[in-house]
Amino acid sequence: MQTAVITHLRCPVCREPLAPAEHALRCPRGHSFDIARQGYADLTAGRPVHTGDTAEMVVAREALLTAGHFAALSTAVAALVAGEPPGLVVEVGAGTAHYLAAALGPDRDGLAVDTSKAALKRAAQAHGRIGAVRADIWQGLPLADDTAAVVLDIFAPRSGAEFARVLAPGGALVVATPAAGHLAELVTALGLITVDPAKEERLHKSLDQWFVRTGRHRVRDPLGLTRAEAEALVGMGPSAWHTDPDTIRATIAAMPEPITATLDVDLSVWRPYI
Structure with a gap:
């Protein structure tokens, strides 16, 4: 993990700065955290509330994203980040x-935070300027105050208090x-989980105490999927926890290719209250 990323990290036990040691990160008080062979550090300092995506879900997600099916969203996110300091x-x-x-551009450093070890094994290798740590947002991010220029939350849990704390x-x-x-x-x-009609209300409830929304964009893009890709799309999201894989597979097998679907995402920019 690059020193440029490590300088932003803090010990999850005592909040002191972390420094690289042999195959580990260590704080001045002697708390030590191993760096896995794949390059990520486990900074949970306890059992996460949720262990994150399974290895099967990670494989499905990587296959879909690598094939470019959510490229419109990646491009939109990168464009927003490029306009920030x-x-x-x-x-x-x-x-x-x-x-x-996709968002780092030519000179930014990035930190990937997740609770899934399977995901972090890949995240640590995703880019030469990315560091990856295992941490649970509900237990606090192992980051210094006022340290991030941008925080990304793409279909992920939200903690307005922690986001506000770490943003510069x-x-x-x-x-x-x-x-x-x-x-x-x-x-x-396929009878998948539908979008919660109270989604907008829940979004504001999670962020309004700390942030004001300053921009909103709609990203829509048609998708043409193979049967394998449609199955992977189901397997990478929340419906993977609530559907029977054999039933999904059989239903998809009877569908003609390409299988059509629509990427439809609300992308919003929020800034802390001054």
Whole structure:
């Protein structure tokens, strides 16, 4: 992990700065955290509330994103980040760090935060300027105050208090949430989880105490999927926890290719109250 990223990290036990040691990160008080062979550091300092995506979900997500099916969203996120002041970009619930890697541009450093070890193994290798740590946002991010130029939250849990704490003055929070038509064709055909009609209300409830929304964008893009890609799309999202894989597979097998779906995402920019 690059020193440029480590300088932003803090010990999850005592909040002191961390420094590289042999295959580990260590604070002045002697708390030590191993760096896995794949390059990520485990800074949970306790059992996470949620262990994150399974290895199967991570494989499915990487296959879909690598094939370019969510490229419109990656491009939109990168464009928003490019308009912000220079500095560290932190993605919370980063998964494989696909969006973070796209947003770094020529000179930014990035930190991928997730609870899934399977995801972090890939996130740590996603870009030469990305560091990856295992941490649970509900237990506090292992980051210094006022340290991030941008925080990304792409379909991930939100903690307004932690986002506000780690953002530097003038920083921006970029949030992506599914819009009403997101993957509607597959939702209908396969009986997947629908978008919560109270989504907008929940978004504001999670952020309004600390942030004001200063920008909003709608990202829509038609998708043409193979049967394998449609199955991966189901397997990478929340419906993977609530559907029977054999039933999904059989239903998709009877569908003609290409299988159509619509990427439909609300992308918003939030800034802390001064």
